[in-house]
Amino acid sequence: xxxxxxxxxxxxxxxxxxxxxxxxxxxxxxxxxxxxxxxxxxxxxxxxxxxxxxxxxxxxxxxxxxxxxxxxxxxxxxxxxxxxxxxxxxxxxxxxxxxxxxxxxxxxxxxxxxxxxxxxxxxxxxxxxxxxxxxxxxxxxxxxxxxxxxxxxxxxxxxxxxxxxxxxxxxxxxxxxxxxxxxxxxxxxxxxxxxxxxxxxxxxxxxxxxxxxxxxxxxxxxxxxxxxxxxxxxxxxxxxxxxxxxxxxxxxxxxxxxxxxxxxxxxxxxxxxxxxxxxxxxxxxxxxxxxxxxxxxxxxxxxxxxxxxxxxxxxxxxxxxxxxxxxxxxxxxxxxxxxxxxxxxxxxxxxxxxxxxxxxxxxxxxxxxxxxxxxxxxxxxxxxxxxxxxxxxxxxxxxxxxxxxxxxxxxxxxxxxxxxxxxxxxxxxxxxxxxxxxxxxxxxxxxxxxxxxxxxxxxxxxxxxxxxxxxxxxxxxxxxxxxxxxxxxxxxxxxxxxxxxxxx
Amino acid sequence: xxxxxxxxxxxxxxxxxxxxxxxxxxxxxxxxxxxxxxxxxxxxxxxxxxxxxxxxxxxxxxxxxxxxxxxxxxxxxxxxxxxxxxxxxxxxxxxxxxxxxxxxxxxxxxxxxxxxxxxxxxxxxxxxxxxxxxxxxxxxxxxxxxxxxxxxxxxxxxxxxxxxxxxxxxxxxxxxxxxxxxxxxxxxxxxxxxxxxxxxxxxxxxxxxxxxxxxxxxxxxxxxxxxxxxxxxxxxxxxxxxxxxxxxxxxxxxxxxxxxxxxxxxxxxxxxxxxxxxxxxxxxxxxxxxxxxxxxxxxxxxxxxxxxxxxxxxxxxxxxxxxxxxxxxxxxxxxxxxxxxxxxxxxxxxxxx
Numbered sequence: 001x002x003x004x005x006x007x008x009x010x011x012x013x014x015x016x017x018x019x020x021x022x023x024x025x026x027x028x029x030x031x032x033x034x035x036x037x038x039x040x041x042x043x044x045x046x047x048x049x050x051x052x053x054x055x056x057x058x059x060x061x062x063x064x065x066x067x068x069x070x071x072x073x074x075x076x077x078x079x080x081x082x083x084x085x086x087x088x089x090x091x092x093x094x095x096x097x098x099x100x101x102x103x104x105x106x107x108x109x110x111x112x113x114x115x116x117x118x119x120x121x122x123x124x125x126x127x128x129x130x131x132x133x134x135x136x137x138x139x140x141x142x143x144x145x146x147x148x149x150x151x152x153x154x155x156x157x158x159x160x161x162x163x164x165x166x167x168x169x170x171x172x173x174x175x176x177x178x179x180x181x182x183x184x185x186x187x188x189x190x191x192x193x194x195x196x197x198x199x200x201x202x203x204x205x206x207x208x209x210x211x212x213x214x215x216x217x218x219x220x221x222x223x224x225x226x227x228x229x230x231x232x233x234x235x236x237x238x239x240x241x242x243x244x245x246x247x248x249x250x251x252x253x254x255x256x257x258x259x260x261x262x263x264x265x266x267x268x269x270x271x272x273x274x275x276x277x278x279x280x281x282x283x284x285x286x287x288x289x290x291x292x293x294x295x296x297x298x299x300x301x302x303x304x305x306x307x308x309x310x311x312x313x314x315x316x317x318x319x320x321x322x323x324x325x326x327x328x329x330x331x332x333x334x335x336x337x338x339x340x341x342x343x344x345x346x347x348x349x350x351x352x353x354x355x356x357x358x359x360x361x362x363x364x365x366x367x368x369x370x371x372x373x374x375x376x377x378x379x380x381x382x383x384x385x386x387x388x389x390x391x392x393x394x395x396x397x398x399x400x401x402x403x404x405x406x407x408x409x410x411x412x413x414x415x416x417x418x419x420x421x422x423x424x425x426x427x428x429x430x431x432x433x434x435x436x437x438x439x440x441x442x443x444x445x446x447x448x449x450x451x452x453x454x455x456x457x458x459x460x461x462x463x464x465x466x467x468x469x470x471x472x473x474x475x476x477x478x479x480x481x482x483x484x485x486x487x488x489x490x491x492x493x494x495x496x497x498x499x500x501x502x503x504x
Numbered sequence: 505x506x507x508x509x510x511x512x513x514x515x516x517x518x519x520x521x522x523x524x525x526x527x528x529x530x531x532x533x534x535x536x537x538x539x540x541x542x543x544x545x546x547x548x549x550x551x552x553x554x555x556x557x558x559x560x561x562x563x564x565x566x567x568x569x570x571x572x573x574x575x576x577x578x579x580x581x582x583x584x585x586x587x588x589x590x591x592x593x594x595x596x597x598x599x600x601x602x603x604x605x606x607x608x609x610x611x612x613x614x615x616x617x618x619x620x621x622x623x624x625x626x627x628x629x630x631x632x633x634x635x636x637x638x639x640x641x642x643x644x645x646x647x648x649x650x651x652x653x654x655x656x657x658x659x660x661x662x663x664x665x666x667x668x669x670x671x672x673x674x675x676x677x678x679x680x681x682x683x684x685x686x687x688x689x690x691x692x693x694x695x696x697x698x699x700x701x702x703x704x705x706x707x708x709x710x711x712x713x714x715x716x717x718x719x720x721x722x723x724x725x726x727x728x729x730x731x732x733x734x735x736x737x738x739x740x741x742x743x744x745x746x747x748x749x750x751x752x753x754x755x756x757x758x759x760x761x762x763x764x765x766x767x768x769x770x771x772x773x774x775x776x777x778x779x780x781x782x783x784x785x786x787x788x789x790x791x792x793x794x795x796x797x798x799x800x801x802x803x804x805x806x807x808x809x810x811x812x813x814x815x816x817x818x819x820x821x822x823x824x825x826x827x828x829x830x831x832x833x834x835x836x837x838x839x840x841x842x843x844x845x846x847x848x849x850x851x852x853x854x855x856x857x
Contacts, residue, residue, distance in 0.1 A: 008701060008704060008705050008710055009713070009742060010697070010704060010713070010738075010742075012741060012843070012844055013842045013843055013844030013845070014694075014701055015840075018702035018705035019702075046822070047822070047823045048822065048823075049695050049698065049803070049820070049821065049822030049823075052702070053699055053702045053703065053806065054820075055821065087802070087824075089801040089802035090802045090803065090821055090822065093801070093803060093819045093821055094802075094821055124816075125816055126810070126814055126816050127706075423541055426541050426543040426544055426545070426606055427543075427544060
């Protein structure tokens with residue numbers, strides 16, 4: 001076999017493809033996300049030997065502490081939050097490559113010191129490291145940091161790659177998202193920008209593509225002729241907890257619907273891409289987002305939880321939670337009915353709901369097929385024939401189930417629904433890696449398939465912005481629901497006759 | 505017959521009775537608690553010597569989440585003429601509301617050497633159909649492996665267990681004709697192959713692949729096959745034509761014919777190395793570049809020297825997987841397909857011819 005100039009013949013058959021040596025910089029390195037998610041994810045990648053063969057980490061944050069103190073903090077976070085017990089030798093070696101730069105994000109000297117440290121890593125190794133800047137800060141700093149990276153020419157690095165990961169939320173309104181995109185893209189090319197939505201890093205979300213496009217069984221029925229309605233649910237059983245400060249400014253619509261749930265909808269409704277490369281997949285998702293009809297405010301419900309019972313204990317209402325203003329109008333529950341107005345989906349109601357302090361934690365998509373046209377079966381003494389329902393569960397019990405009508409054993413022809421289930425946990429040997437592990441690796445590799453493109457994030461905001469506008473006018477009024485319930489009664493008004501919410 | 509909870513056992517029994525007991529136990533389990541879900545990934549049929557059966561069970565316990573859905577452990581005892589069996593359906597931990605708990609299904613068969621040649625007729629009713637069946641015979645018993653070949657989609661072997669490297673490579677080649685072979689000796693070399701592939705990935709280094717002039721592999725004394733497979737991999741991927749290696753002072757030496765020049769190959773035992781597999785590799789190119797990898801704390805210690813003689817040393821991070829981790833990886837690999845192993849094996853066969 002000839003050694004091709006452009007291809008590395010040694011990668012054939014390897015599960016892990018090479019990633020160019022990389023220096024990762026976390027802005028907000030002392031923040032909650034860094035401690036709970038990013039540092040443990042980086043450690044787990046190191047443990048598995050999945051990081052680039054050479055890897056450095058620089059944390060930038062306001063706290064004025066020396067390198068060693070930061071390393072100590074990082075060690076504690078990894079030991080506390082890693083999904084596996086750290087190997088002391090691997091952890092020591094990883095921490096040897098960690099540096100800390102204190103300062104505020106608008107301070108030019110921070111970027112000067114950062115540049116020096118980056119150069120030092122390159123010089124010591126005798127190679128040019130790729131650079132991955134991870135913006136794990138308050139959203140207000142996103143344009144500041146990107147602007148400073150540009151001013152200090154850290155947005156380019158010779159022949160090496162410079163990439164920037166931007167955490168959510170990407171704007172709080174359409175205008176803000178447009179402005180942020182404009183500022184970011186004045187410094188970076190779109191190919192350098194990785195807008196993160198960690199939901200997309202979940203295996204079960206990615207499995208939707210495999211499920212839809214690797215099985216001929218579903219394609220013929222995946223349209224308005226066979227599907228009656230769709231429900232997307234992202235229910236949480238917990239309250240706002242320590243996130244009240246952020247959450248009260250955000251609310252359920254921005255926190256989950258604008259990003260995660262619209263992404264689920266796009267994956268569910270998109271046409272098959274020609275290939276699974278980043279732009280082909282995102283092109284198809286954007287088409288779906290553009291096809292969503294403007295949502296009538298009367299087809300939305302917003303609500304806030306009041307005191308109730310959860311897990312057998314009394315829990316406070318949203319307004320009684322710590323750090324929540326007593327007159328807050330922030331919704332902790334959002335439900336809407338929308339429609340994707342294209343050839344495949346026109347006329348099919350798509351119901352979405354999300355909320356905190358609901359009866360249980362579940363994220364799922366339920367597709368209900370149209371009922372059969374003629375019933376020759378007896379219904380007496382049974383629940384009768386129910387429409388088939390396909391349920392894709394993202395959490396907690398990841399899998400897919402299909403309800404079918406089956407004959408009840410006995411002399412009479414009576415039918416009741418039974419379930420055919422595929423459960424991830426019982427069918428694959430591998431444990432799904434944390435979403436952040438996958439996404440950090442993809443960003444280092446330059447694969448943007450699971451990140452949101454500029455036009456995609458704008459299209460998401462175009463759906464959500466009019467709803468926010470009308471909610472600001474108190475239309476519809478804020479409803480209430482007791483903690484631990486299935487949500488407000490008003491949500492049932494969104495449903496068309498014969499449709500019903502699945503039990504939470 | 506004794507029956508307690510999720511356990512059934514019977515002396516001088518038959519495959520039909522064992523299969524019926526399995527079905528009954530699963531049904532009882534489902535009636536007791538809906539939260540228990542039977543795993544349906546793969547069957548593992550392990551044929552082991554009775555005196556080492558505890559050790560193998562412990563190894564399988566430690567593979568953690570990679571455990572097979574159904575384990576059929578065939579314990580071979582000299583002189584035994586009857587079959588005794590124990591079936592256990594167990595769960596991992598307690599159920600919490602809303603959670604699912606996976607079950608482990610284990611069948612222990614006490615058999616004698618006379619059963620091995622027809623082992624397929626005993627095991628066939630006991631494996632879950634429509635999922636992959638993996639056979640593993642860590643204590644030899646090639647007749648059992650042969651009998652199970654037509655039942656198995658995958659044969660798990662560890663070529664390091666065979667003292668004679670030539671016999672090991674030839675047996676793996678023979679089995680590869682009829683089934684997909686997962687070789688633990690090959691899996692032990694995965695991190696090494698990944699790192700070499702990474703090193704030669706940047707374009708200036710990739711160009712050096714055609715100029716490799718020597719490869720030195722050090723290995724645990726009982727693991728020359730690990731070195732053969734590693735060199736076989738390089739030969740297969742880089743289009744080298746290897747010749748036979750000759751034994752000299754405990755090492756194996758020889759050459760492979762590359763496109764631009766011959767490549768010197770040297771495999772030598774490292775007496776300080778206690779765990780199976782590779783201890784280190786050194787690769788040199790005709791233009792004066794070199795790269796080495798050795799085991800070290802926290803990962804592999806890498807050293808690279810460029811044409812101008814400038815060197816740098818660093819640690820490639822990664823935790824040791826241990827032997828349990830390797831076995832777990834072997835079970836996981838049974839669900840995948842690595843086309844390169846066979847190519848590497850064929851080159852290794854030439855080297856030991």
